[in-house]
Amino acid sequence: MKKALICFLLLFITLSQAPESYATKTTSNEQTYQKRMELYTHMESITHIPWYYFAGIDQYERSVRRARRDIPKELGVLGIYIEPQRWIGSLNKDTSDTNPLTIELLGGIGRDGNGDGKALLTDDEDVIYTVAEYLQTYGVTKEHIEIGLWNYYQRSKAVDVVVENARMYQHFGRLDLEGSSFPVPLRSNYSYRSTWGDARGWGGRRIHEGTDIFADYGVPVRSTCYGVLEIMGWNKYGGWRIGIRDINNTYHYLAHLSGFAKGLKVGQIVEPGMLIGGVGSSGYGPPGTAGKFPPHLHYGMYKDNGLNEWSFDPYPRLRSWERQDRVKRQTKK
Numbered sequence: 001m002k003k004a005l006i007c008f009l010l011l012f013i014t015l016s017q018a019p020e021s022y023a024t025k026t027t028s029n030e031q032t033y034q035k036r037m038e039l040y041t042h043m044e045s046i047t048h049i050p051w052y053y054f055a056g057i058d059q060y061e062r063s064v065r066r067a068r069r070d071i072p073k074e075l076g077v078l079g080i081y082i083e084p085q086r087w088i089g090s091l092n093k094d095t096s097d098t099n100p101l102t103i104e105l106l107g108g109i110g111r112d113g114n115g116d117g118k119a120l121l122t123d124d125e126d127v128i129y130t131v132a133e134y135l136q137t138y139g140v141t142k143e144h145i146e147i148g149l150w151n152y153y154q155r156s157k158a159v160d161v162v163v164e165n166a167r168m169y170q171h172f173g174r175l176d177l178e179g180s181s182f183p184v185p186l187r188s189n190y191s192y193r194s195t196w197g198d199a200r201g202w203g204g205r206r207i208h209e210g211t212d213i214f215a216d217y218g219v220p221v222r223s224t225c226y227g228v229l230e231i232m233g234w235n236k237y238g239g240w241r242i243g244i245r246d247i248n249n250t251y252h253y254l255a256h257l258s259g260f261a262k263g264l265k266v267g268q269i270v271e272p273g274m275l276i277g278g279v280g281s282s283g284y285g286p287p288g289t290a291g292k293f294p295p296h297l298h299y300g301m302y303k304d305n306g307l308n309e310w311s312f313d314p315y316p317r318l319r320s321w322e323r324q325d326r327v328k329r330q331t332k333k
């Protein structure tokens with residue numbers, strides 16, 4: 001009896017709190033997107049660099065920052081991080097320098113973006129203005145912006161991800177690209193369990209870098225996220241496979257497909273639920289090899305922290321996408 005009462009109380013507390021906290025979170029997310037958009041469009045109006053490049057840079061840096069422990073957490077709404085010494089100048093010995101004149105004189109990139117007389121590394125307006133001014137010196141066409149980005153990051157992958165992000169923001173015309181979808185329809189007959197890190201049954205000594213979703217041959221495979229299709233074609237192990245990089249700079253690898261959706265091509269922008277192929281059993285041999293194992297979708301996820309990329313267990317994400325699809329299905333009824 002006592003136990004039941006506690007359960008009831010817990011349920012009551014959960015129910016009475018959940019809607020409010022959800023609402024608060026949604027509003028604060030909307031406000032954050034709005035503040036970011038204001039900063040990007042303001043920079044576009046002064047530099048003529050399209051807003052979606054600032055959004056692309058900011059989002060790439062946010063993803064890097066969140067994957068690293070050696071970079072402080074962001075204080076404002078922007079994710080852009082500039083190393084202090086780069087900000088104040090390599091010759092500058094005053095590590096707390098905020099004077100725009102001495103910073104510029106000593107080769108620092110830090111600028112005063114809001115006219116308060118200080119170039120502050122922790123001020124969103126100063127940070128975005130600094131990046132904008134840096135890029136503007138290279139020019140404002142697509143090619144020039146890419147050259148500027150290359151000089152800024154000195155890492156081709158960083159440039160690629162920023163440009164992909166920018167294309168996505170331009171395409172959708174908004175900042176909120178956080179939706180999801182489970183890779184196979186819930187009504188299909190499928191099963192999966194957590195197998196990340198297991199020894200691989202086929203093909204080599206590496207651990208199993210993914211979750212296998214077993215389903216019938218030809219069951220539709222959909223994109224789970226907003227992203228750009230980076231890779232599509234045959235791989236000796238993965239068979240017909242697809243690689244998608246999402247807006248959070250996470251790489252999704254889908255393998256052993258029966259084939260690809262009609263018209264799908266590398267560089268294409270995808271969104272949650274979009275058909276990309278079918279469950280198959282391709283792989284482990286030259287192009288066309290199939291049937292060496294039962295049909296399943298191999299789902300792998302990789303994180304990039306600006307320096308290197310590593311595999312992580314997709315199982316918890318798959319569970320959460322599955323749950324969210326179930327909720328969507330119920331609310332539709």
Ligand SMILES: [Zn+2]
Pocket residue numbers: 208210211212297298299
């Ligand atoms: Zn697998």
